[in-house]
Amino acid sequence: MVSERSTFLSQLRHIDPYRMMREGREIAGAISIASLTRLSPLLAETEGEAFSEAIFSRDEIKRCIISVKIKTSLVLTCQRCLANYRFDIDRSFQVSAVEDTDIHDEESLPDDYEPILVENGFINLLDTIEDELLLSLPLVAMHEDIADCVEQGYRTKSEALDLQLEKDEQAPVNPFRVLKKPVDDEK
Numbered sequence: 001m002v003s004e005r006s007t008f009l010s011q012l013r014h015i016d017p018y019r020m021m022r023e024g025r026e027i028a029g030a031i032s033i034a035s036l037t038r039l040s041p042l043l044a045e046t047e048g049e050a051f052s053e054a055i056f057s058r059d060e061i062k063r064c065i066i067s068v069k070i071k072t073s074l075v076l077t078c079q080r081c082l083a084n085y086r087f088d089i090d091r092s093f094q095v096s097a098v099e100d101t102d103i104h105d106e107e108s109l110p111d112d113y114e115p116i117l118v119e120n121g122f123i124n125l126l127d128t129i130e131d132e133l134l135l136s137l138p139l140v141a142m143h144e145d146i147a148d149c150v151e152q153g154y155r156t157k158s159e160a161l162d163l164q165l166e167k168d169e170q171a172p173v174n175p176f177r178v179l180k181k182p183v184d185d186e187k
């Protein structure tokens with residue numbers, strides 16, 4: 001199983017897109033999250049896998065198009081309640097293989113697909129998949145519903161204030177407390 005996975009990884013890193021296109025190939029497999037070294041430091045847990053498939057085809061103007069799907073569930077830390085939560089990603093995108101020579105000639109760059117550079121006859125699709133996962137991450141990781149944060153022990157401001165007041169009532173009276181009253185109370 002492990003060797004199967006590493007085979008898929010090395011296959012993604014080193015693809016001859018034109019040959020795959022001519023043969024009308026599709027590839028699919030699992031990528032271990034821990035092997036994605038730019039993504040994994042941003043996650044709360046690096047266990048698990050991303051499932052990906054790539055279909056190679058030629059479009060009407062004979063470009064080599066790669067249709068990619070990625071599906072995974074990443075563990076992020078909510079920045080509001082600091083609990084970990086699952087963030088699901090299910091994306092499809094298309095890239096077009098371009099030669100080094102095309103990169104310098106903007107006219108021949110596809111404007112309807114993201115380009116993927118062919119170097120010495122090969123593309124690194126793993127890098128592109130990792131880029132896409134990075135782009136899919138939220139700007140600030142947070143439970144979508146604040147109720148989920150409350151469930152994890154997060155207190156909204158007014159709740160926290162109520163708790164604080166309760167605590168204060170139980171605490172011995174501090175003679176200096178009056179002096180420390182927050183300015184807000186004077187409103």
Ligand SMILES: [Zn+2]
Pocket residue numbers: 078079080081082083142143148149150152154
């Ligand atoms: Zn939360």
